[in-house]
Ligand SMILES: Cc1ncc(COP(=O)(O)OP(=O)(O)O)c(N)n1
Ligand SMILES: Cc1nc(C(=O)O)sc1CCOP(=O)(O)O
């Protein structure tokens with residue numbers, strides 16, 4: 001997959017009345033280079049409509065769209081990939097459904113899960129929650145930046161740090177070796193989404209040299 005630096009996930013509870021597309025477009029203009037549709041509440045039909053809108057937006061800016069949880073929706077809109085969790089369909093089964101050309105990301109919360117994800121052909125892993133977060137109901141305890149260090153030392157596939165990452169603590173995450181950052185509330189809940197993303201990118205670029 002094409003590399004990325006700043007990954008924004010939708011969270012309409014934080015959008016303050018602004019539309020899904022408006023908020024995500026502001027994020028992309030600010031430097032987000034991969035987006036995920038995450039909607040834990042709506043019907044499949046509504047998720048499909050949102051996925052269609054975000055697919056058009058992602059195509060306009062030539063960035064990948066990932067769909068959380070709903071493999072069928074991802075395939076229906078020809079999204080670039082899916083994100084699955086530890087309790088979702090196993091990676092090998094998801095791969096059989098989506099094929100080798102789609103991106104599959106999987107959440108991991110401990111090094112054994114990261115090893116398994118790499119062995120089973122994940123394109124990237126989520127590493128988190130680094131800090132406490134209110135954006136996910138069934139979240140595990142924070143794994144802290146120690147888990148990032150473990151992943152850096154051992155895992156070779158791309159990873160993205162997630163969970164409670166804000167402009168005020170992202171340096172800690174980057175100093176631990178993360179080169180890709182993912183956020184929901186800090187990005188989509190911001191009064192100035194574009195500016196927030198530009199500041200994230202600036203902080204990432206200060207610490208991450210392009211390979
Ligand atoms: C990039 C990224 N990392 C982790 C998650 C969390 O996925 P999951 O564990 O399946 O939990 P839900 O998001 O489905 O509540 C993610 N979505 N994206
Ligand atoms: C969706 C999600 N997954 C996590 C994981 O650790 O797998 S943490 C998380 C919520 C991230 O939202 P915020 O940036 O608002 O904290």
Ligand SMILES: [Mg+2]
Pocket residue numbers: 068069083084085088
């Ligand atoms: Mg999930």
